Amino acid sequence: MAIDVRIFGPLRLDSGLKAISIDAPEGKRRLRDILLELGRLKGLETLRAVATEGLQEGVPFIILVDGTNCMQLKGLDTQVKDGQRISIFPPSGGG
């Protein structure tokens, strides 16, 4: 088992990655640490910046943990368990 990360939109375009599996040796990992690890990959540097600077109002993408916005959980301190899924997508505002 591992943590399944799904990437959508411009981040997928920039990184060329659709899904990434992140190991959780102790059965869970903090969301901030996952973003730091992802942020080392080419095209996902923005995630590193988010992990460092924090999730502020006006972020360009939404991070869901098993379908719930992480800001409704414990933000970057959310513990993501083995087998859970993270989805990162940019909501489009235009009509």
Place this chain on the structure above:
Amino acid sequence: MEVRKIFSRQAPLLGKSGQERLLNSTVCVVGLGGLGSVVCECLVRAGVGCLVLVDFDYVSLSDLNRQILYSYRDIGKRKVDAASKRLRSFLPDVKIKAISKRLTENSGPILQGDVVADCLDNFEARFCLDRLCRDKGLPFVHAGVEGLFGQVVTVLPEASKRLSDIYQGIDSNGKRPVALCPPVMVVGAVQALEILNFLLRGRAGLSFNDGLLFVDLEHFNLDKIELA
């Protein structure tokens, strides 16, 4: 009799009862930009009998690259009037209630129908529509589009997770998005189909009330992102 011929090619799909159900349905379309144009056109051509159109804006030149209800001759006209004229041009019997007003927290009374289409162009207004629909017990189908990406999600009145929960933290007053006709048409068509399925089969017809459809026309992917 002539009017029935308009729908003859879709009869095998909808059946007589389905077509009658659409004829007796009302959809409130809020926002008559790119998505609103496509949604209205799809709904009227499918045979939805009544539309409530809500938009405060006027047609401008920069709308014409994607807002398919309008032509050069409509520049400067109220969108609700130009849209009504265009929709009646291919189905004269369609009932249209045109409301040229900006959506506010006091707009509850103007939202009428079986379902609401969120075709607005900013999240602040969408969150307002979400609150109004919850208070009025109306389901609404939300869509957004930007560049080659877009999304569609349906929010039922009793849903515990509102649009503002799903999108918490997003810039609700963002810059004017990049807008190209084909992605607007694809996302608008999906939004219209979700509405038609709801009108025809009720909640059993919905596809995006338990997940958000992410439309990626850069890679030609349609992904359903599960929502808790």
